[in-house]
Amino acid sequence: MLSPAILIPAILNGLMSGAVYALVALGLTLIYGVLHIINFAHGALLTAAMFAAFFANRWLGLDPYVAAFLLTPLFFALGYALQRFVIGPAAHGEDRNILLVTLGLAVVIENALLYVFRADTRILDLPYGFDTIQVGPAFIALPRAIAFVAVIAVALALWLIMRFSDTGKAIRAVAREKLGAELAGIDVAHVYAMTFGLGTACLAVAACLLIPSYYVNPSAGNAFVLIAFTIVVLGGMGSVAGALIGGLFVGVVESLSGLWLGESLGQIGIFLIFILALLLRPSGLFGERA
Amino acid sequence: MKAQAKSLLPILVALALLAAVPLVTTSNVVLNFLVFALLIALVGQGWNLLGGYGGQHSFGHAAFFGTGAYVTAILQVRYGVNAWPAFALGIFAGAAVGAVIGALAFRSGLRGSYFALVTLAFAEVLRIVASVAPITGAGVGTLVKLDLRWQALQFQSRVPFYLIILALVAVSLVLVRVVERTRFGAWLVAVRENEDAARALGVDTTLVKIGAMMLSAAITAAGGCFYAQYYLFIDAGIAYGPWISIEALLAPIVGGVGTVFGPLLGALVVKSLGEATKLLAGDAPGLDLVIYGSVLVLVVAFAPRGIAGLLADLRRWGRRAPAGALAEADHA
Amino acid sequence: MPEPLLRVDTVSKRFGGLLAVDRASFDAPAGRITALIGPNGAGKTTLFAIIAGFLRPSAGRVRYDGADITGLPPHRLARRGIARTFQIVQPFAGLTVAENIAVGAHLHHASRARALAAAAAVARTVDLDGELAKPAAALTVAGRKRLELARALAIEPKLLLLDEVLAGLNPSEVRDMVPVIRAIAARGVTIVMIEHVMQAVMSLAGHVFVLAEGRVIAEGAPQRIAADPRVVEAYLGHGAAQRMMGAAR
Numbered sequence: 001m002l003s004p005a006i007l008i009p010a011i012l013n014g015l016m017s018g019a020v021y022a023l024v025a026l027g028l029t030l031i032y033g034v035l036h037i038i039n040f041a042h043g044a045l046l047t048a049a050m051f052a053a054f055f056a057n058r059w060l061g062l063d064p065y066v067a068a069f070l071l072t073p074l075f076f077a078l079g080y081a082l083q084r085f086v087i088g089p090a091a092h093g094e095d096r097n098i099l100l101v102t103l104g105l106a107v108v109i110e111n112a113l114l115y116v117f118r119a120d121t122r123i124l125d126l127p128y129g130f131d132t133i134q135v136g137p138a139f140i141a142l143p144r145a146i147a148f149v150a151v152i153a154v155a156l157a158l159w160l161i162m163r164f165s166d167t168g169k170a171i172r173a174v175a176r177e178k179l180g181a182e183l184a185g186i187d188v189a190h191v192y193a194m195t196f197g198l199g200t201a202c203l204a205v206a207a208c209l210l211i212p213s214y215y216v217n218p219s220a221g222n223a224f225v226l227i228a229f230t231i232v233v234l235g236g237m238g239s240v241a242g243a244l245i246g247g248l249f250v251g252v253v254e255s256l257s258g259l260w261l262g263e264s265l266g267q268i269g270i271f272l273i274f275i276l277a278l279l280l281r282p283s284g285l286f287g288e289r290a
Numbered sequence: 291m292k293a294q295a296k297s298l299l300p301i302l303v304a305l306a307l308l309a310a311v312p313l314v315t316t317s318n319v320v321l322n323f324l325v326f327a328l329l330i331a332l333v334g335q336g337w338n339l340l341g342g343y344g345g346q347h348s349f350g351h352a353a354f355f356g357t358g359a360y361v362t363a364i365l366q367v368r369y370g371v372n373a374w375p376a377f378a379l380g381i382f383a384g385a386a387v388g389a390v391i392g393a394l395a396f397r398s399g400l401r402g403s404y405f406a407l408v409t410l411a412f413a414e415v416l417r418i419v420a421s422v423a424p425i426t427g428a429g430v431g432t433l434v435k436l437d438l439r440w441q442a443l444q445f446q447s448r449v450p451f452y453l454i455i456l457a458l459v460a461v462s463l464v465l466v467r468v469v470e471r472t473r474f475g476a477w478l479v480a481v482r483e484n485e486d487a488a489r490a491l492g493v494d495t496t497l498v499k500i501g502a503m504m505l506s507a508a509i510t511a512a513g514g515c516f517y518a519q520y521y522l523f524i525d526a527g528i529a530y531g532p533w534i535s536i537e538a539l540l541a542p543i544v545g546g547v548g549t550v551f552g553p554l555l556g557a558l559v560v561k562s563l564g565e566a567t568k569l570l571a572g573d574a575p576g577l578d579l580v581i582y583g584s585v586l587v588l589v590v591a592f593a594p595r596g597i598a599g600l601l602a603d604l605r606r607w608g609r610r611a612p613a614g615a616l617a618e619a620d621h622a
Numbered sequence: 623m624p625e626p627l628l629r630v631d632t633v634s635k636r637f638g639g640l641l642a643v644d645r646a647s648f649d650a651p652a653g654r655i656t657a658l659i660g661p662n663g664a665g666k667t668t669l670f671a672i673i674a675g676f677l678r679p680s681a682g683r684v685r686y687d688g689a690d691i692t693g694l695p696p697h698r699l700a701r702r703g704i705a706r707t708f709q710i711v712q713p714f715a716g717l718t719v720a721e722n723i724a725v726g727a728h729l730h731h732a733s734r735a736r737a738l739a740a741a742a743a744v745a746r747t748v749d750l751d752g753e754l755a756k757p758a759a760a761l762t763v764a765g766r767k768r769l770e771l772a773r774a775l776a777i778e779p780k781l782l783l784l785d786e787v788l789a790g791l792n793p794s795e796v797r798d799m800v801p802v803i804r805a806i807a808a809r810g811v812t813i814v815m816i817e818h819v820m821q822a823v824m825s826l827a828g829h830v831f832v833l834a835e836g837r838v839i840a841e842g843a844p845q846r847i848a849a850d851p852r853v854v855e856a857y858l859g860h861g862a863a864q865r866m867m868g869a870a871r
Binding site for chain 3: 495
Binding site: 037038040086089090091092095096097099100101103104105106107108109110111112113114115116118119218226229233267268271272274275278279280281 | 345347349394395398400402403404406407408411412414415418419536539543574575576577578579580582583584585586587590591594
């Protein structure tokens with residue numbers, strides 16, 4: 001029924017989208033794996049990064065791929081500051097409070113963007129925005145192909161940092177055993193902030209990779225973040241490999257179901273998978289369910 | 291009996307004061323403001339039962355608000371049902387949705403962040419369905435026909451609406467106060483404090499949570515039904531949008547979670563803040579929510595027990611009482 | 623010979639690669655105090671969790687009051703009369719002492735007033751009636767242990783599982799608690815206690831089971847157990863019994 005000529009491009013496109021989803025999910029799962037919090041502000045921060053990338057082009061004339069080198073450290077610093085000076089202190093260490101604080105942040109960021117930039121949807125008009133490259137029977141949009149390669153590079157870079165750098169080792173120590181790490185002299189608040197910063201930095205990269213082919217408005221980030229949440233829950237909270245593989249998988253599923261179901265229903269599909277994943281995942285309670 | 295009367299007294303006083311407002315002013319602006327604030331107080335009281343007393347923080351109470359609103363509206367518009375039974379059915383529908391979501395979420399053992407996430411997801415699914423389903427008018431929304439008779443639950447003047455929403459809020463206050471004094475309430479609070487300890491004491495924690503969810507949903511749904519009658523227009527974004535999920539939790543958190551008056555206090559304060567913002571900085575979209583989000587963060591950071599908690603602290607400070615009375619002040 | 627109130631029958635519990643409980647069996651006769659002792663990590667609390675319904679055993683059955691209760695959830699077992707305290711106390715921190723105990727009392731008393739009255743009565747039996755209005759978070763360690771005990775008693779249990787209820791108490795507090803526990807047993811409640819405080823085990827328990835590495839390695843009257851070389855070895859290490867005997871010569 002569906003020929004390879006239709007399926008293969010759908011799958012390839014799915015992989016490309018999936019790569020960006022994976023990057024967003026990576027930030028989320030990193031934050032969860034180390035801080036054990038679900039960052040409800042992730043979507044709003046992505047939106048903010050997308051706006052930043054957009055205006056970096058509009059006002060500074062920076063190509064998004066170049067802007068990435070500016071925005072990534074900037075958003076790293078923003079994430080660091082948010083965790084160190086807002087979320088950490090405000091939450092008093094209680095899980096429930098962290099939920100509410102990140103939710104509050106999300107509301108503030110999203111609506112600040114709405115207030116300043118209005119609800120208009122904007123899109124960048126780049127010279128290469130519609131270029132395609134040919135892979136087998138498929139024509140892949142150039143920005144998406146670049147995004148795919150870039151995500152692999154970023155994932156690799158993150159892996160190297162986590163594996164070999166002192167910071168990475170400290171992060172892994174805190175993730176595994178916070179009290180022990182603290183007793184060993186690691187500044188946990190600093191590590192938490194670094195991790196949050198890394199998560200936000202991932203968003204900055206993702207934003208720059210998305211902007212050439214995607215629109216931006218104050219709720220743009222939310223669509224991606226829902227998918228990211230789904231990936232993280234499916235792939236395992238805190239698992240980097242899970243985020244990557246899950247991301248690619250979800251990208252392909254979305255692309256294929258989009259062929260059959262159309263866009264709105266596709267969205268519902270993702271939500272339903274998300275709900276099912278949440279309901280069926282083994283419970284995180286102490287002991288088994290009797 | 292005497293204790294019962296005493297505990298209802300503050301509610302009666304507050305209600306009497308509020309009921310007297312139409313006698314003092316005929317300003318539509320004031321009445322509009324109060325109607326909306328009371329609506330939020332009602333919706334917030336629903337959230338408060340599950341979130342404040344039960345400790346289960348839902349980020350998707352829009353699911354119940356929207357269901358109440360849509361059921362009320364659609365029954366009238368498409369099936370010619372009279373407004374009053376439509377209102378009641380809207381509440382039942384909300385409770386039913388609460389039962390379903392509660393059963394799914396709690397039997398899977400979801401707590402904390404995961405519970406918040408799943409409620410968020412359910413609300414979003416409903417929103418998307420409502421935005422494309424023909425029965426809700428899809429993108430265009432649903433318009434309730436103007437029919438200014440009391441039989442159709444519509445009125446020329448704002449005052450009857452005001453009194454109705456006030457009555458609904460009153461019922462919700464009494465309901466919560468009553469729950470506080472029953473076994474169900476004691477079990478609910480135990481579940482919030484320590485679920486495993488509660489189970490060891492014979493509490494069927496899953497059933498208690500589902501029950502709280504249903505009651506919470508019913509109260510919030512009543513707010514949705516009222517919204518449909520008062521504003522006469524709803525669409526997917528209004529009925530099931532994140533805005534109402536956020537308002538639902540903001541009012542109780544600001545006012546004081548787990549207290550009877552928290553949502554009312556919080557709603558009045560937050561809405562006043564919103565109005566003040568509009569006066570000072572104009573009516574641009576987004577600004578009020580920026581303020582609300584900031585308030586949420588600030589309250590959680592500096593006054594986690596909300597206004598009610600601050601008042602209790604002030605009272606304690608003023609009294610400088612010995613340890614025994616401290617515990618008393620905690621339960622004012 | 624009547625069936626004991628509680629019979630744990632060849633129960634095992636595996637957590638992934640770890641065998642926490644290994645074919646453990648023991649009986650608790652009605653109306654008596656039975657003690658479960660053994661070094662840390664021996665699986666005692668895991669056994670309690672299994673009996674009380676918080677965990678399902680990987681193998682084996684639990685019989686209580688003539689019926690197989692394996693796998694029933696905690697709240698149902700509480701309704702059948704099994705109460706447990708937790709090794710790390712779990713008070714309802716935001717509630718007062720009275721409200722804490724009342725949650726338990728509510729199992730048999732629907733009315734708030736009656737539950738609070740029953741709570742007050744229970745509080746009197748553990749000497750907490752002077753602190754009913756105090757927030758649970760403000761109690762001392764000894765107070766919290768008593769609260770833990772009172773809450774469990776409030777559900778009017780037939781079987782009471784005490785998990786190190788004396789841990790963290792100083793000698794005089796222990797001396798105060800022992801008669802309380804004895805009085806509970808005298809009222810007909812069957813008690814199984816996990817304990818490290820040996821003086822209490824000696825004076826309270828009628829029968830002792832020793833667990834080490836998940837297995838029951840000895841059982842008998844308290845005095846006999848204390849002298850059993852296998853028990854000494856379990857606590858002090860391989861060869862310790864012999865060294866002690868050699869040192870005694």
